Amino acid sequence: xxxxxxxxxxxxxxxxxxxxxxxxxxxxxxxxxxxxxxxxxxxxxxxxxxxxxxxxxxxxxxxxxxxxxxxxxxxxxxxxxxxxxxxxxxxxxxxxxxxxxxxxxxxxxxxxxxxxxxxxxxxxxxxxxxxxxxxxxxxxxxxxxxxxxx
Amino acid sequence: xxxxxxxxxxxxxxxxxxxxxxxxxxxxxxxxxxxxxxxxxxxxxxxxxxxxxxxxxxxxxxxxxxxxxxxxxxxxxxxxxxxxxxxxxxxxxxxxxxxxxxxxxxxxxxxxxxxxxxxxxxxxxxxxxxxxxxxxxxxxxxxxxxxxxx
Numbered sequence: 001x002x003x004x005x006x007x008x009x010x011x012x013x014x015x016x017x018x019x020x021x022x023x024x025x026x027x028x029x030x031x032x033x034x035x036x037x038x039x040x041x042x043x044x045x046x047x048x049x050x051x052x053x054x055x056x057x058x059x060x061x062x063x064x065x066x067x068x069x070x071x072x073x074x075x076x077x078x079x080x081x082x083x084x085x086x087x088x089x090x091x092x093x094x095x096x097x098x099x100x101x102x103x104x105x106x107x108x109x110x111x112x113x114x115x116x117x118x119x120x121x122x123x124x125x126x127x128x129x130x131x132x133x134x135x136x137x138x139x140x141x142x143x144x145x146x147x148x149x150x
Numbered sequence: 151x152x153x154x155x156x157x158x159x160x161x162x163x164x165x166x167x168x169x170x171x172x173x174x175x176x177x178x179x180x181x182x183x184x185x186x187x188x189x190x191x192x193x194x195x196x197x198x199x200x201x202x203x204x205x206x207x208x209x210x211x212x213x214x215x216x217x218x219x220x221x222x223x224x225x226x227x228x229x230x231x232x233x234x235x236x237x238x239x240x241x242x243x244x245x246x247x248x249x250x251x252x253x254x255x256x257x258x259x260x261x262x263x264x265x266x267x268x269x270x271x272x273x274x275x276x277x278x279x280x281x282x283x284x285x286x287x288x289x290x291x292x293x294x295x296x297x298x299x300x
Binding site: 023024029032033035036037039040043047069072076 | 173174179182183185186187189190193197219222226
């Protein structure tokens with residue numbers, strides 16, 4: 001358990017190769033945990049994305065705060081992909097557990113892009129935000145394409 | 151919108167008196183947002199609580215990280231209590247919108263207690279963690295008693 005939970009706040013947070021079930025009372029909690037983090041990430045990323053695309057006016061303060069929350073959330077889901085949780089109320093594909101290195105690579109890349117976005121938003125640079133939103137969105141999509149059911 | 155979302159990362163984050171709907175595409179998103187943050191908070195607080203009660207062995211690193219996540223989450227739900235979201239998949243009581251000052255007071259107190267817990271956990275002091283877990287749990291319960299349906 002120590003080994004797992006200690007990864008929660010680190011960037012390289014995918015812990016597919018070690019038994020992580022101990023930190024969740026039941027498998028449904030693990031599913032809900034990662035879905036909750038993903039939803040909060042998506043909502044906050046979406047606010048910045050709406051500014052990047054011009055859908056809503058750019059507000060540097062909101063962008064910085066939203067991107068910071070999205071970055072925090074990007075680190076949380078991974079220890080919750082415990083074995084056997086491709087069932088139930090989830091769109092996680094079994095491939096996550098069949099190709100853990102690829103999944104970890106995608107997850108790491110998304111976190112790295114999200115951190116760049118948070119840095120751009122903190123700096124208040126809209127052009128840099130636009131670039132980072134595109135890169136981050138692509139990193140999300142890559143993983144969803146291969147590891148999430150439609 | 152600016153006024154609302156800018157509160158996301160501040161401690162005094164209850165914004166019941168201003169129209170916050172703009173930051174959510176639909177009311178269900180606001181409900182899901184606050185429930186997601188509450189769940190992530192509960193899971194992480196629970197890990198520290200289990201150590202405080204002796205259910206699981208004390209691990210200073212896990213306690214500190216879990217308490218830090220719980221503290222972060224404690225700041226997020228409040229802007230999502232937008233008007234009209236006592237309906238649907240929620241246990242939020244209508245009293246939240248009838249007694250906003252009381253609700254804000256409870257929310258503020260919970261955040262303050264959770265911050266004390268995070269500080270105690272960061273310091274690695276199990277006795278201080280125990281005290282803070284009890285105080286934080288009480289602050290959660292006070293609000294649930296009055297503002298959450300069974």
